[in-house]
Amino acid sequence: MPLRIVTGNHAAGHALSLAGEANRTARGTACGIYPITPQTEIVERVAAFPFSRGRVVAVESEHSAMAVTMGASVSGARAFTASSSNGIAYMVENIMVAGFYRLPIVMVAVNRTLGPPWNIWADQGDTLMLRDFPWIQLYAADNQEVHDLTLLAFRLAEDPRILLPVLVCMDAFIVSHTQAETELASPDEVDAFLPDLDLPHRLDPAHPRALGSMVWPDATVSHRMEIDEAMARVPNVMAECRARFREVFGRDPGGPLDALHTDAADAVLVASATVATTARGVVERRRAAGERVGLVKMRRYRPFPEAELVQACGGAGRIGVLDRDYAAGAGGVWWQDVRAGFQGRDETPLIQDYLLGIGGGDVTPALVNQVLDDLLNRRAAGPPVWADASGAFGPPAEVGA
Amino acid sequence: MKIPDIACSEECLLRAGNTNCGGCGMSLGLNFLARALAEADETCQLAIPACCGIVAAGAFPTTAYSVPTVATTFAAAAAVASGMAAIRDLNGETHQVICWAGDGGTYDIGLATLSAAAERNEDIVYVCYDNEIYGNTGGQRSSATPPGARTTTTPAGKREAKKDIVGILAAHGVPYAATVSIAHPDDAARKFRTAFETTGTSFLLLHSPCPTGWKSEPGDSVHLVRLAVRSGLFPLYEVFDGVRYRINDAPDWTDPGEYFARQRRFATDAVDLDATRASCRRRFARLETLAEAFPA
Ligand SMILES: Cc1ncc(C[n+]2csc(CCOP(=O)(O)OP(=O)(O)O)c2C)c(N)n1
Ligand code: SF4
Ligand SMILES: [Mg+2]
Numbered sequence: 001m002p003l004r005i006v007t008g009n010h011a012a013g014h015a016l017s018l019a020g021e022a023n024r025t026a027r028g029t030a031c032g033i034y035p036i037t038p039q040t041e042i043v044e045r046v047a048a049f050p051f052s053r054g055r056v057v058a059v060e061s062e063h064s065a066m067a068v069t070m071g072a073s074v075s076g077a078r079a080f081t082a083s084s085s086n087g088i089a090y091m092v093e094n095i096m097v098a099g100f101y102r103l104p105i106v107m108v109a110v111n112r113t114l115g116p117p118w119n120i121w122a123d124q125g126d127t128l129m130l131r132d133f134p135w136i137q138l139y140a141a142d143n144q145e146v147h148d149l150t151l152l153a154f155r156l157a158e159d160p161r162i163l164l165p166v167l168v169c170m171d172a173f174i175v176s177h178t179q180a181e182t183e184l185a186s187p188d189e190v191d192a193f194l195p196d197l198d199l200p201h202r203l204d205p206a207h208p209r210a211l212g213s214m215v216w217p218d219a220t221v222s223h224r225m226e227i228d229e230a231m232a233r234v235p236n237v238m239a240e241c242r243a244r245f246r247e248v249f250g251r252d253p254g255g256p257l258d259a260l261h262t263d264a265a266d267a268v269l270v271a272s273a274t275v276a277t278t279a280r281g282v283v284e285r286r287r288a289a290g291e292r293v294g295l296v297k298m299r300r301y302r303p304f305p306e307a308e309l310v311q312a313c314g315g316a317g318r319i320g321v322l323d324r325d326y327a328a329g330a331g332g333v334w335w336q337d338v339r340a341g342f343q344g345r346d347e348t349p350l351i352q353d354y355l356l357g358i359g360g361g362d363v364t365p366a367l368v369n370q371v372l373d374d375l376l377n378r379r380a381a382g383p384p385v386w387a388d389a390s391g392a393f394g395p396p397a398e399v400g401a
Numbered sequence: 402m403k404i405p406d407i408a409c410s411e412e413c414l415l416r417a418g419n420t421n422c423g424g425c426g427m428s429l430g431l432n433f434l435a436r437a438l439a440e441a442d443e444t445c446q447l448a449i450p451a452c453c454g455i456v457a458a459g460a461f462p463t464t465a466y467s468v469p470t471v472a473t474t475f476a477a478a479a480a481v482a483s484g485m486a487a488i489r490d491l492n493g494e495t496h497q498v499i500c501w502a503g504d505g506g507t508y509d510i511g512l513a514t515l516s517a518a519a520e521r522n523e524d525i526v527y528v529c530y531d532n533e534i535y536g537n538t539g540g541q542r543s544s545a546t547p548p549g550a551r552t553t554t555t556p557a558g559k560r561e562a563k564k565d566i567v568g569i570l571a572a573h574g575v576p577y578a579a580t581v582s583i584a585h586p587d588d589a590a591r592k593f594r595t596a597f598e599t600t601g602t603s604f605l606l607l608h609s610p611c612p613t614g615w616k617s618e619p620g621d622s623v624h625l626v627r628l629a630v631r632s633g634l635f636p637l638y639e640v641f642d643g644v645r646y647r648i649n650d651a652p653d654w655t656d657p658g659e660y661f662a663r664q665r666r667f668a669t670d671a672v673d674l675d676a677t678r679a680s681c682r683r684r685f686a687r688l689e690t691l692a693e694a695f696p697a
Binding site: 064205 | 444446448455456458459460461462464465466467468469470471472473474476477479480481482483484485486487488489490491492496513514516517520521
């Protein structure tokens with residue numbers, strides 16, 4: 001497929017539509033959709049797609065968008081939707097149910113600040129708050145990753161060893177509305193990549209079941225343990241999906257994380273999405289200047305790739321976590337998982353949290369430089385640092401970095 | 402855990418082992434539905450929001466329902482059913498997708514969802530079994546609770562009137578909306594059949610006695626809803642396309658006093674019987690006018 005210049009939203013809408021269309025040889029596709037900035041273009045693209053066996057239901061709320069999507073999924077169809085920010089918050093009850101029902105729904109989320117006060121810019125708080133639900137969470141850093149991870153998400157979600165919904169996240173505007181060269185899949189490629197969906201627990205008149213009726217504690221424990229086992233299978237199955245993706249598309253969609261210059265690094269930054277892209281530039285330049293600094297770019301948040309992260313950090317003594325999110329009273333969300341990942345290891349590095357880009361503030365190379373300086377110079381880890389321009393470091397110096 | 406296979410019986414939608422109270426109108430309503438399905442040679446799948454109706458299924462891994470059933474979130478039944486109906490239609494299947502919801506899930510928390518499904522004219526059958534109370538949570542008010550009824554959140558008796566939910570659905574122009582009483586089995590059967598035959602949204606309001614919430618004798622259930630029809634408290638009628646009306650059984654204007662007296666949810670002095678009689682007459686006169694002017 002030739003390169004096209006499209007927005008992140010366009011890439012997502014394209015991937016969702018072709019995935020839905022690919023299930024025309026099975027039970028088709030349906031979804032409930034509802035607009036919210038900056039996600040709206042995605043559902044508009046889906047609504048305009050000429051599905052040969054599909055229905056797009058424009059509903060009255062996000063709660064119902066996920067409900068329609070679940071009704072389709074439980075009937076054995078491929079099902080997906082997209083949302084953002086307060087839309088996700090409004091949808092939460094049914095997001096949770098989709099996971100508990102083990103429905104392989106894919107939702108593209110455009111990470112936007114939760115309000116009020118109203119703010120439409122990038123912030124990951126809207127999806128990270130779903131962290132305790134049975135959803136796999138992937139974070140894309142650019143348009144190509146949005147496209148590729150969305151397609152990969154369907155194969156992963158629908159794998160009979162997994163059967164968990166997947167969230168594919170991108171930063172508001174920086175990715176959702178920015179046009180960039182993107183290789184868009186062809187229908188034939190998507191057909192080849194995604195097998196027909198055969199949901200084992202779909203509604204079946206020959207085997208009538210009540211999905212979601214009451215359970216006692218013992219069955220609840222079984223249910224949660226089965227989710228835990230499926231989550232534990234994600235790393236291997238995702239690796240298989242990644243390999244198959246490479247075969248079909250000739251491109252690497254990426255794994256749970258990328259390590260950059262972490263060998264023999266003194267300090268490693270851990271970042272996701274577009275913040276990781278900015279951090280990559282800074283790390284590359286400072287490496288080239290002889291500093292032993294590295295970066296781990298996170299692509300998967302749930303299940304958290306703990307062992308991979310510890311390994312990727314390669315024994316660095318200092319780790320700085322870049323959080324474009326804030327959990328009230330608890331600092332950054334990624335930081336909490338990173339700290340937990342190192343807990344109990346022989347040599348625990350200094351792990352410092354930096355809250356930056358909150359509410360869509362610019363994360364410039366200069367700011368990341370300041371963060372890296374702070375990390376390299378500090379004696380001990382402290383409370384999360386509010387690292388935005390107005391925060392701990394004051395206005396960033398004009399660095400030619 | 403292994404889920405046992407359960408043989409499907411059309412005759413019995415709600416099977417033995419369900420958890421409903423004795424005298425529950427909803428149990429009878431489900432039996433009426435089962436009979437109507439069998440007579441019409443139809444099958445169904447159920448979407449049931451949080452309410453006594455889903456608790457009735459009993460505890461996993463068994464289910465009292467003999468058909469595929471999805472427990473939806475409280476507000477979401479009509480939307481989940483929309484997704485189910487979409488995939489049914491895309492696959493050329495013919496079963497009925499039926500929402501079986503309480504008044505809380507219909508008049509209150511699920512109203513926007515139902516309104517949207519009705520506006521889209523989804524091909525579903527939506528049955529609200531109206532026990533005029535949140536039964537499952539122990540008896541709180543809903544906007545279907547009638548004036549004078551004591552609930553745990555209206556301990557002195559509710560002051561506000563009941564919403565006209567059939568009027569609300571009719572205002573959406575749904576192809577079929579009707580009231581159903583378990584004291585009128587033939588009328589009920591015909592209305593279920595009409596709902597099955599209707600393409601688009603059908604709405605049935607089933608007056609559902611709840612001995613637990615109404616503080617009535619279980620053996621009185623059918624008698625009570627019969628009194629409600631006769632006294633004009635719950636007239637039986639149908640609305641087609643939101644504009645054409647048919648009255649099925651005119652009240653004989655039995656005095657409503659007994660209806661109230663036999664339910665301890667109504668304090669003796671909480672219901673203004675004269676005002677109730679007058680409002681029943683007024684509402685029925687309006688229905689008659691509509692049925693004469695715009696007959697079905
Ligand atoms: C979002 C949400 N809020 C509250 C509840 C608690 N709840 C469960 S059933 C119910 C009342 C149901 O009333 P109704 O729909 O009239 O059905 P009934 O119990 O009378 O059969 C409530 C409040 C819930 N399950 N979900
Ligand atoms: S509380 Fe009322 S509606 Fe619920 S099962 Fe008992 S009688 Fe039926
Ligand atoms: Mg009720």
